[in-house]
Amino acid sequence: MRGQKWSPSWIDLETPNAARVYDYYLGGSHNFEADRTMARRAVELWPELPKIMRANRAFLRRSVHYLADQGFTRFLDIGSGIPTVGPVHEIAREVQPEARVVYVDRDPVAVAHSLAMLSHDPLSRVVQADLTDPEELLAQPDVAALLDGGAPVALLLVAVLHFVPDEAGPHGLVARLRDALPPGSALVLCHACREGRPDQVGPHQDIYARTRTPLTMRGREEIAAFFDGFELVDPGLVYLTQWRPDSPDAVGPDPERLAGLVGVGRLGSEQALP
Structure with missing residues (x-):
């Protein structure tokens, strides 16, 4: 295990890590037995969890590809975890070969893995910073350089804001990041919602209450408020599989069961996104 190039030697392999658990749900290889054990226990409580995580990653792929088109x-991915199984830089460069990506995460384990994996990528940067301290985050040289120059930046807040408790003022945090973006920038957001599976709100939050990253599922109006100052592009704020699906069949019969709302918004510009 220690010989794997993506895993720094100091990493604790016995303690589950949320980023590596997510990687396991996606079918990735950047996880260890402790992560897999935790994931399997969570799935026993909510069997659809792997499907939800994969739908979340599929939305990330579609939204990044759309913006690259x-x-x-320029992409700023906050709460990025470990960039595996279709990371932002790979998706964006399918369309924009020179796309620059700054990955930001507060978890030192996720950051260490990411640094090891991206050490030879000159267009990707990895930053350890916390969304709940936007001033410190925005002051990071790699973040500041990405925002400098006036080119639009895609701010990705995918499956991260539901890990910010109400007392931290999540809407104010997003507003501060919005105000730092150049004109024409975009917000990509995915958030766990209460409406889709109200029967699972309690159990789902209980699962994450046992980890270092408690979960706060929010209602549609609370999630829509994160887009204040942005103009939502079609189809607006919808369930995970409903956002510009690759085919009608990809939506599925009960998209609300995935319990996540997503959207893409554009910051004031002369021309709105189609």
Whole structure:
């Protein structure tokens, strides 16, 4: 295990890590037995968890590809975890070969894995910073450099805001990040919601209450408020599989069961995104 290049020698392999558990759900290889054990226990309580995580990653792929098609070459991924199984830089460069990505995470384990994996990528940067301290995050040289120059930046807050408790003022945090973006920038957001599976709100939050990253599922109006100052592009704020699906069949018969709302918004610009 210690010989794996993506795993620094100091990493604790016996304690589950949320980023590696997510990787396991995605079918990735950047996880250890402790992570797999925790994931299997969570799935016993909510069997659809792997499907939800994969739908979340599929939305990330579609939204990043969409923005790259619109000319975006700068991406700021906050709460990025470990960039595996279709990471932002790989998706964006399918369309924009020179796309720059800054991955930001507060978890030192996720950051260490990411640094090891991306050490030879000159267009990707990895930053350890906390969304709940936006001033410190924005002051990071790699973040500041990405935002400098006036080119639109895609701010990715995918499956991270539901780990920010109400007392931390999540809407104010997003507003501060919004105000730092150049004109024409975009917000990509995915958030666990209460409406889709109200019967699972309690159990789902209980699962994460046992970890270092408690979960706060929010209602549609609370989630929509994160887009204040942005203009939502079609189809608006919808369930995970409903956002510009690759085919009608990809939506599935009960999209609300995935219990996540997603959207993409554009910051004031002369021309709205189609």
